[in-house]
Structures are given as structure tokens and as C-alpha cells.
Amino acid sequence: MVKKQALKLMLVEDDEMTRATIKKALTLQGFEILFDTASVKTAIENVKVYNPDVAVLDYNLGKGPNGIDLAKKIRQSNPGIGIVLLTAFLNPTQIEEKILQLPPGSKYLVKHSVTKIETLVNVINEAARFQAN
């Protein structure tokens, strides 16, 4: 029997506590977190080196680019990467215009719906299928 290989992730979130929580939860779910960072610069530098399967990105990264700007850039350098965008907006219509700007195959998830880690896990798996296709 061939053991299914764990998906390799990168995590970009500017809030340290949130980042640590998501990282821990995803690790417990069997994902391999290649790197996690609050910095867009580090994310862009590392994505080429580590070549993760899926990037989990916060929409609001503080000053500078947002998650969509970063998603576009990393899709440029790693065309096969799956993308999950986390947002704290109330509903999708609120960021409808912004979502349209996301690279193809990207998934987004409203943060408050992540009360159970399984929700995020499912979306990450869906995003990873972009690579498979």
C-alpha cells in the first residue's frame, strides 16, 4: 500500500496569534507547513525555493500588498500552486470585485466559518486539485 503524501503548505498571515493557531491546527491535520510568515517579501522569496502545493493567504496583510496581490505574484512564479484566501469580510458579495481578481482555481474562505479546522482542510484540498488538473 502506497502512503498518501501530505500536502505541503505555505502560510501567510500578519497576525502572529492567528498564524500560530492555524499552523498548529493544520500540522495536526497532517499537512506539512513548509514555512509561515507575516511578510510578503519572505513569502515571495521562499515560494520559489520550497515550491509548496498550496498557499494559504490572509486577505488583509496590513501595510502593503494584500492577499490577492500576493496570490497573483506567487501564481506567476509557481504556476501550479493552489491558493486559499482567508478573509474576515462578512460575506462574499462584500469582496466580490476583489475575488474576481484572484488567479483561476483560487479558493476563499471567510474566517469566521473556520470554527472547525475541517472546513479549512476541505478548502485546502479543493485548492490542491487545481495543481492536479
Add this chain to the structure above:
Amino acid sequence: MRALFTKIQNLELIPVDFLLIPLGIVFFEISVLISDVLRSNIGTGKNDFLVHLIHFLLLMLFAYTGKKFLESRNIFELHLSELLIFGIIFGIYSEFIFNVLNETFNTSHERGLGLAFRSVIFLGIIWFPLAVIAGVKFRTIPEFIYGFEKTLLINARIKLRESLEFRESSKKIENAIIEKLTLQTDLLAKDIASINQEFNAPNAAIIQQLLKENKLRKLSAELENAGSKKHGNSKWSSNLTAFNIFVRQIFVFLKASLQTGEIPINLIILLFGFGTLPSLINTLPISRSVPAIIVMLLLVYLVVKIPIWITKENQLPKVSWILLSYFLLCYIPLISNVISQWLFPYPGGHTPYFITVVNFPVLFAIELVIAQLLIPILSHKISSLAYQPSHSIIRLKLQTIHSEQEARLAHQWAVFIHGKILTRFATNSLRIQQAVENNDPEAYKKLRQSIMDLLANPTAEFRTSTNTLSEELSSRIDPWFGILEVKLNMSPDLQNLKNERIQEVGEVVEEILSNSVRHGGATELALSIKLAEDETLVIEVKDNAIVSPDPEKNIPGLGTKIFNLVSDGRWEIGRIGFVTIFKIQISLQSKVAQNG
């Protein structure tokens, strides 16, 4: 003599503009109508009016056809001789149709050949060429009004931004947002506090539910919508606004013009002469009219000069004195009329009182006001006093900058609420779930306390401390590494600059960078920052955006509002070749701009 000849030679090819022709025809027609009505029997006034109305329409048709004829041949300049021929044709046409109309409507004005000849010469050689030549100069007036409006609004914005009223209104906006926020956090804290502290899955689920379904999300959405509300102006509306602002400023403009741009005395004499001499010559014999003219012109000279003489050196003349002198000027013919009749009675020599009491003063006052408005515009000598916005403009602008500030603060708080507070809620909710799954009551207790702490002081992390300019710029530019290559050119003495507006400069730079990437698709950007002599920070940006900015389609969004608010409206964007150029000026001190 040679100089005069050269001048005439230089004048030979003259730019022509028909802008003033319709206005000129209106004035001309009215003045002739009045004199014709005065000369006619009372009963023929109606026909006189009809004759002049039709004459006016036919002259307008001639002028319109002439304009279209020249435009169709791309002729925008004429030789002096051509202009005179054009004018004489206009004069002959005017005289011809006037005679035909007089005969048709039986107005029976005896014009005679001499009068017809004088009319053609006056219209063709003086009136028409002067109106066409002056039109070119008057064409600059709309441009001036735009520039003037822009500077006025900039000055109004500066005054308002520094005013106590604006600071208080900003505080009020922010307090209202904080009040709404704390109302929701207090309610949430109360709800969480009411839940039994015992560690179990149902209690944890209730807290998770409260964190998920609170009204802070709605508040964040409301604030985000308020911040990103867009509104645009049509070209017509912009024209109307510019004119409206100019009209609101007329009294301030006139006051400034009265103090520093007095009407030249020769122009006053000319205007006065146009208004008084014809009736004087018609009414009195030369032996009486000539001394009267000399006395009146002497009086005009004295009346104009007195306010200037009594004003101390290095002081501006008092507006009240100038207005008094203008009032006296208007009534010189009346005074002269009464005194001369009292001293040297001459039966039948009265100038009709209607003319000296009402007609002349009103017309002359209108002429003076127009001259007073036009002289500084046409001579490009606008006093800095004219750029002090009137109270009505300041009031008008207060609403605009109030709404811009409202949008800016609403956006900042919306980002803070969903970026910080709601993110913390989501994280804590996830952690509570983990604590339940791991059966960890200690972690649950700590999380519950952490949520209560956040709700007790929700605004704690909102404000950031003021940085130096260099630190502020780094915090805005560095995160773009890898997405946008920014070359910063800033003089070393600005590096450690600290000012209460540094954070606003940072907001502007943030908007510039994000607009370049998101709307222009730029990958490279050069940012130059200089400090001008008047302590204004001048930021110039060039980028390789692939999408060209289109000012016509530019609907003011949040970015535009921030640019307007921070720069007091002093920013512009353009495209040269494949480079987009953006320039913005941010005042670091309290000072009213002098011009646009």
C-alpha cells in the same frame, strides 16, 4: 514712428475669435433701440422693438455664418485688411437690413446717407474688428475661472484642514465610530460573561456562536461601504461648479481688485465719456458743452485720485473710500447739471433728469464693476487677497472634506475591525474548539479571558506611533518587495523629518503604490520626494503602468478622497509615452497658497 510702423506690421496677422460678437450685438442693439424709442413717437415703440429684434437675429445669423465659414477653412487668423473688409461687409449688411426693416414696419426713421455712412464706418472699422480681436483675450477668461476656482478650493481646504471646526468634526466622526464599536463589544462581553464559566462543550459552542454571529461584522461592512462609496461629476457639472465658485467669490474678488488693481484713470475717463458726451453734445451748444466737458473730466480726475492721495504709503486704499469715489463719479453729470443751471441758467439746457439720476449712474456703475472684474483677469495681475476663499466657499467645501474624512476614517476602522478584531475572534474560536477537543480547561479559561480583555479595550491596537519620514516610507514601500520595484529618491535632510502629517504622507504613498500595481499593472516605480521652499512636500511618481489613467472616466473613490484630503486638492496625473506621471503636494505647515 518706425516703432509704430513695426507694431502695425506685427499686428497684421491677427488671431480672431467670435466669442464676444453675440454679446456685442446685444449691447449695440439695445443702445440703438433706446435712442430710437426716445426719438420716436410713443406709439411706434412696439415696431421699433420688432425691427431691432429681427435686426439682432439677422446680425447673429451673419456672425454665425461668418464664424462657420472661417472654421470650415481652418482660418483662425486674418490680415488686418481682411478683417476690415469683413467688418465693412458686416456694417453694410447691418445698415441695409435695418433700412429694409424700417420700411417694412413703417418706423420711418430718417437716417439719411450721412448717418448710414457713419454707422458703416463705426460698425465695420471700429466695433467689429475690436470685438473680434478682444474675443481672443476674453477666451482666457474661462481658463482663468477654472484656475481661480482650483486655487480657491485649495485655499479653502487648507483653511478648513487647519481649523478647529475640522479637527472637532473629525473627532466627532471617530468618536461616533468608536461608540458603535464599543456598544457592540460591550454587548458581546455581557453575553459572554453571562455564560456559565464551567468548562464544557456546550458552553464553548455558545461562545463560538457568539464570536461568529455578532454585529461587529455588520458594522465593519457598513464602514467599508461608507469608505468606498463613489461619486462622479460630469463635464457640464464641473463647468457649473467652477462658475458657481467664481460667482460666490465675486465680492471678495472685487474687494481685492478695488484695493490693488484700480481701474486706470484713462479707462474711467473713456467709460465716462462714452456715457455722457453724446447727450451733452446733443443737448447743449459747443460754447456750453466744451466748458462742461472740461469741468466734468477734471472732477472725474479728482474723484478718482483722492482715495489714492489720502492713503498712507505702504497701505492699501480703503474699499469704502474707493466705493464712495465711484458713487460720486456716477453722479458727476447730475451735480454738474444742477450747479451749472443754478450758476448759468440756460432755458432748455437741462440734461433730462432721468438720464443723470438713474440711467447714467446705473449703466456707469455696471461698467465700473465689469471693468474692475476684468482688469486683473486680463492683465494677469490677480491680488493674493482675491484668493482668500469667501465664507460661502468654505462652508461649501466643509461638506466635501467632511465626507472625505468620514470615508477615510470609516475605511481605516473597517480594516481594523475585520483585520484585527474579527480575525482574533476567528482565531480564538478555533482555539476554543481545539481546547474542547484536547479536553484542556486551562487553555479554555485563558482563551475566555483573552476574549474578555479584547472586548474590554477593543481600540487598543488602532493607533500607531508617529515615525520619521524615512521609517514611515520604509513601512509602506518594503512590503511591496517582489511585486513592485520601487526606487526612492529622497534628499538626506528629509530622512529624519518628524511631523504630525507623516502618517498621512504614508497613506498617500500606500495609495500610490497600490494604484500603480492594481489599476496600472506597474512593476517598476520611481518615487521622488522633495521639500519645497514653502515647506510643502512634493512627491513625484513615474511608473511603467500598462493601463493609462483616464481622467475623464476617473470616478472619485477612496484613493482620490485621500489624495484630495491630504494634499488639499493639489495633485495631478498624466501619461507621457509609456510612463504614467503623478504629482502631489502635501503642506507640512499652516500656509495659504497664493496661486494654482
